[in-house]
Amino acid sequence: MVDLIVVGGGMAGLAAGFEARQRGLEVVVLEARKPGGKVETIREDGFVVETGPDAVVRYKPWALALAREVGLGEAIVGTRPARPAAFIRVGGTAHPLPEGLNVVIPSRLGPLVRTPLLSPIGKLRAALDLVLPRGPEGDEAFGSFIRRRLGREVWERLAAPLTGGIYGGDPETLSLLAAFPQLKALENAHRSLILGSLRAMRKRRTSREGGSLFASFEGGLGTLAEAAARALGPALKTGVEVVRLQREKAGWRVETLSGALLARAVVLAVPATVAAKLLEPIGFPALEALAAIPYHSAATVTLAFPKHALPERPGHGILFARGEGFAARGFTWLDQKWPHRAPEGMALARAYFSGDEAEADEKRLLALALDDLRRLLGHVPQPTRAWVGRFPGGMPAYTVGHLERLVAIQEAEKAFPGLALAGAAYRGVGIPEVVRDGRIAVQRLFKEATRSGQSL
DSSP states (O other), X not given: OEEEEEEOOBHHHHHHHHHHHHTTOOEEEEESSOTBTTOOEEEETTEEEESSOOOEETXXXXXXXXXXXXXXXXXXXXXXXXXXXXXXXXXXEEEEOOXXXXXXXXXXXXXXXXXXXXXXXXXXXXXXXXXXXXOOSSOOBHXXXXXXXXXXXXXXXXXXXXXXXXXXXXXXXXXXXXXXXXHHHHXXXXXXHHXXXXXXXXXXXXXXXXXXXXXXXXXXXXXXXXXXXXXXXXXXXXXXXXXXXXXEXXXXXXXXXXXXXXXXXXXXXXXXHHHHHHHGXXXXXXXXHHHTSOEEEEEEEEEEEEGGGSOOOOSSEEEEOTTSOOSSSEEEEHHHHSTTSSOTTEEEEEEEEEGGGGGSOHHHHHHHHXXXXXXXXXXXXXXXXXXEEEXXXXXXXXXXXXXXXXXXXXXXXXXXXXXXXXXXXXXXXSHHHHHHHHHHHHHHHHHHHHHTTOOO
8 A cells, every 4th residue: 555646647646746755655646648748848850849838937936846846947948038028919900918917907007008909998998997996795707807897898809818828718707716816806905906906016026037927948848747757756657547436444445447556545636527537436525516617628739930931920929809810819939939949940830729629630720720820920831840739628617606616625525534636627727836736735635644643
């Protein structure tokens, strides 16, 4: 019997396994496919291509803290300088993001007044936030919250494209309290989102190391998953599918297609849908809450071209407001965003898809990405290379009611000592959040065992 079995070797599972090793526990991490989950970097002939996420944010420190612990401190890189770095296309024209955004809220009045993203009427409507009363307590859809405070234009032309690029799916239906609790806190504390952001940004000292909000690694983001996997050594077992979970007198029995393992505790670092299937036979009381967490599809297409064959591409990338006629959510110019991502003289354009469009097959996704790029830039030749990343049903969505579902899941965990759930389905979809979630799950189980006078 081992101390801990972690089911799932994505970033949450790798972080949980690493935390267990740091605490001197005997741990086994079981992964059906490859370590890292959606985090994967392809390195071919001088190209460094991410099929999934391509960055972490520095002000959420948990992923970079893990990177330093596994020996990647010297490999952390920031984005190339660019000003403006990002654009949103509205009405057929690309406009730079206003400077000084706090999530999606303007924290400086000057850029808000000057931005061509909003019409004069849209700016006046946004300014009403300065005098509007606080809204009702409780959760609400993110889209209705932004429209209530700042108006329809801010939602359609700024907030929806930005949050759709982060969360995918339909940002309209996101839970305000689950996805953006800091914005509700601004309204509660300052009444006005703009005033609250102005005050918060004056006090905030965000670490940007060289001016970069985003970070990756010299060999791509997959370097972190690879280093964490190396740190686990033989404790990480890939190609192992868990098919059944059973309670035992002294702990847990984890059955796989190749045999069974016993452990004092288990962390389920798998999608909520998979966790529900494993937990159903043991009578887990929050199965309905797990099943109610919706998932949508995501996909990326990265295209390589000779740099001279593409028109000028300002900044690091562009997002599209709804109604602009693009299948993709936006494009990132990887060769301009990160150093050493393409051979000299080559360019990389990456399209991001979510929702129904992301469910297309590889051939269709390639066609959609190239059509969108030509519509955006004009004449574009056939790419010299292409890479596709597909994640059908792979992205959880925090819809209204998510916090209530999370409470039900956490209460159900208490009825099963030695069990913890972790991952993107619960307390944050970004890599920093899932790393934190995996480590906290192990810390909780360790404290739980200590309080009960048992060893873990």
